[in-house]
Amino acid sequence: MAIISDRKKACITGASAGIGEACAEVFAREGYDLLLAARRINRLEKLAARLMETYGIDTHLLALDVRNAEDVFTSFSNLPGAWQQVDVLVNNAGLSQGLDPIHEGDVGDWDRMIDTNIKGLLYVTRAVAPIMAARQRGHIINIGSIAGKEVYPNGNVYCATKHAVDALTKGMRIDLLHQHIKVTAIHPGMVETEFSTVRFKGDSERAAAVYQNVAPLIANDIAEAVWFAASRPDHVNINDMLIMPTAQANATTIVREDSQRK
Numbered sequence: 552m553a554i555i556s557d558r559k560k561a562c563i564t565g566a567s568a569g570i571g572e573a574c575a576e577v578f579a580r581e582g583y584d585l586l587l588a589a590r591r592i593n594r595l596e597k598l599a600a601r602l603m604e605t606y607g608i609d610t611h612l613l614a615l616d617v618r619n620a621e622d623v624f625t626s627f628s629n630l631p632g633a634w635q636q637v638d639v640l641v642n643n644a645g646l647s648q649g650l651d652p653i654h655e656g657d658v659g660d661w662d663r664m665i666d667t668n669i670k671g672l673l674y675v676t677r678a679v680a681p682i683m684a685a686r687q688r689g690h691i692i693n694i695g696s697i698a699g700k701e702v703y704p705n706g707n708v709y710c711a712t713k714h715a716v717d718a719l720t721k722g723m724r725i726d727l728l729h730q731h732i733k734v735t736a737i738h739p740g741m742v743e744t745e746f747s748t749v750r751f752k753g754d755s756e757r758a759a760a761v762y763q764n765v766a767p768l769i770a771n772d773i774a775e776a777v778w779f780a781a782s783r784p785d786h787v788n789i790n791d792m793l794i795m796p797t798a799q800a801n802a803t804t805i806v807r808e809d810s811q812r813k
Contacts, residue, residue: 558608561781562586562637564617564675565644567594569744570694573774574641579606581778586634588613588626588675589644617644617671618663627678636686639781640679642672643694645716647709647750661708668712672719680723684730691727692777693720695738700793701802713738724790733788735780740795741767741805764807765798 561578565571567589575585579602587595592614599610611634613626627635645668648660676691683689698706699713717736724734747758773794780789798806 558582558584559638560584560586560634560636561639561641562588562675562679563641563643564588564615564671567591567598569746570739570742570770570773571641571643572598573770574643574777575602577771577774577778578639578781579608581782582606582608583639584609584611586611586613586630586637588615588617590614590616617675618666620670620674623671623674623678627675635682637679637682637689639690639692640675640683641692641694641777642675644671644675645694645696645712647698647746648752650705650750652705653707656708664708664712668709669715669719672716676723680727680730680732683732684727687731689731690733690735690781691723692735692737692780693723694773694777695720695736697738697740697793697795697802699736699738703802706802720791724788735789736791737773737776737780738791738793739768739773740793740799740802741765742770742773743767744770765805766796767798768794768796 561583563571563574563585566575566587575587575598579585585602585608587599587610589595592612595612599612602608603610615622615626617623646664648663649657651657672693680691693716695716696713698710699717702710720734720736727734743762747761748755751757776792776794780792783789
């Protein structure tokens with residue numbers, strides 16, 4: 552869609568659901584135009600229509616699988632001129648597949664997690680960071696996980712990918728310091744989104760059990776934290792934020808009580 556404003560612009564990957572969709576809502580509320588990327592373009596179209604009507608912002612949509620390097624670089628290099636001025640990049644696209652011990656793991660699951668969570672983040676960053684560097688301003692916010700801080704049983708490869716996100720965020724922050732680009736990592740604990748349904752490959756009953764008798768975070772909790780980091784003054788950078796439900800102490804210690812589920 553044609554851009555008609557000089558508002559700041561946020562690019563959000565994985566914007567069709569969950570944390571990405573919630574981030575789009577919050578940035579639209581705060582007056583940002585949105586460059587939204589996801590595989591499910593039909594969902595993006597519905598989201599964009601709603602946000603434009605509600606907040607009067609502009610959107611540009613990319614039907615994009617971040618695992619495909621050629622598609623990522625082509626999509627960003629062909630953006631209309633004004634849309635190339637990305638102020639905030641939210642690297643949100645990510646997933647978990649399976650919950651198997653390492654000796655029983657599915658290689659296809661491993662590839663999908665590595666290609667999405669690590670390589671996809673790298674491809675999008677490589678496409679957007681030079682734009683920010685040329686302008687000597689910008690903010691990259693990577694969505695990590697408690698799995699990037701701890702390793703839990705059968706989480707092996709997923710935890711490894713999120714540890715990589717943590718390490719890459721630290722490396723980006725060093726490399727982009729002289730380009731005046733902020734880099735932040737937001738690490739959620741248990742968030743009730745499509746995450747578990749995707750992990751268990753559509754097994755909704757198993758996915759629902761993850762959140763049974765516990766009050767998890769919701770996507771908007773993380774989106775508000777992303778906005779907090781993005782809205783700090785120029786001289787302030789939030790390096791790292793770990794956000795947990797009150798009922799969760801670490802990756803594996805969770806209190807489940809009937810009274811917590813309203």
